[in-house]
Amino acid sequence: MSLEAGTKVQMKVERKAPFGYFLSSGDTDVLLHESDTEGEVEIGDTIDVYLYHDHQDRLAATQHTPHVLLGEFSWLEVVDIHPRMGAFLNNGMRKDLLLPADQLPEIKDKWPRAGDRVYVQLEHDKQGRMLAVLGKEEDFEEITHPAPADLFNQDVTGYVYKIIKIGAFLLTEGQHLGFLHKDETTEPLRVGQKVTARVSRVREDGRINLTMKQRKEVSYSQDAETIYVYLQNRNGRMPYTDKTEPDIIKQKFGISKAAFKRALGKLMKEKKVYQEDGWTIITENK
Structure with a gap:
């Protein structure tokens, strides 16, 4: 059985270790750290686990359910920022998930901050380690729907997922795609920022234009x-x-x-x- 980080597998508990358990897939042993267990674990049990690379880049197992698995999308909270590496996200596991710097805007003021939320997909790097990739506009197609005409002049809340020279794109909590022109903002925006704005136009394609300025x-x-x-x-x-x-x-x-x-x-x-x-x-x- 091929083992990949970011996937769910069934493995047999082979033996106890001072700091956890060793699990086997037949030809590969993987450590399940004590802090990654849920409930009782017995030698000989076959258990469901999720695989990831630990802080020493070794393949490890956890019984904690991650928020997003390999190939999936989800909104994840930013927990820390490293100026050279990128943003670290809470994926529900002991080790935070990296959103690399090359996925973020060149201007660091537009990077997310701790507490912001970003829409990402889980992928592998060249070494097979998990990393996050920002969702693109086409990735939102399955989770969005056109805004109704009566949303005009109403306040909506959403998260910025992309920033360009003339403004920012965001997905609202109502699952509508919106655009906020820089002339309609009241503060500099960043990726992952939660924004409340007013709908200034409902377009024919069901997308919305927004303004942060008061009536x-x-x-x-x-x-x-x-x-x-x-x-x-x-x-x-x-x-x-x-x-x-x-x-x-x-x-x-x-x-x-x-x-x-x-x-x-x-x-x-x-x-x-x-x-x-x-x-x-x-x-x-x-």
């Missing part, structure tokens, strides 16, 4: 509230109006001149403030 009416309200609180903290008066220079607005309020004018316009329309001689004043102070 304009929400932004207007929040900016207007910020300005009003600022006024209240200045005894109801400030020397900033819709004529104030953009760099001053950005420095004082952290928003663009256009956003400031929209928010100020909202407050004036609601008659909460008015402008006079280069000042904005709370109406109740008039």
Whole structure:
């Protein structure tokens, strides 16, 4: 019987060792470490085990069920990052699974972090050791389905699986494929990152375009509230109006001149403030 890492096999328990048991397939002995056992193990038993390479690159066995086997796909959690080797993933076994650096973006800021999740397939390297390979767009075909039209303007959550120069691709928890253009993001994105975004378009092919930016009416309200609180903290008066220079607005309020004018316009329309001689004043102070 040919033994390969990443596969499930039946093996006979041949003998006890100080640190576990030796299992046999007939012509090959494999160590089942004590920490890899589940329940009672007796000499002479034939048991189901999963094969992997231990930290000394020896073929070993475990009774713990891995999250993904050879040739399968699964979402795995990132547990650690090595700047030269790549990302290490939790595959439900004692030894973490390596996602090599050549599978990840060239820019390390776009690499996943501990706690992120990546969609990977289990394969062998040239030495027969297990490694993870990132899923590609065509690999999602069997697990995705078209988004319904009524998903438009709804918030969805998903994980980034690919980053390109103009944006990021992600798979939502509803199993829809989405694209997030870089102009629609509010922070730099990385592979494996969990993202919540709003559906800005449901395409004819059932894929979705997304935005992380707030709806304009929400932004207007929040900016207007910020300005009003600022006024209240200045005894109801400030020397900033819709004529104030953009760099001053950005420095004082952290928003663009256009956003400031929209928010100020909202407050004036609601008659909460008015402008006079280069000042904005709370109406109740008039």
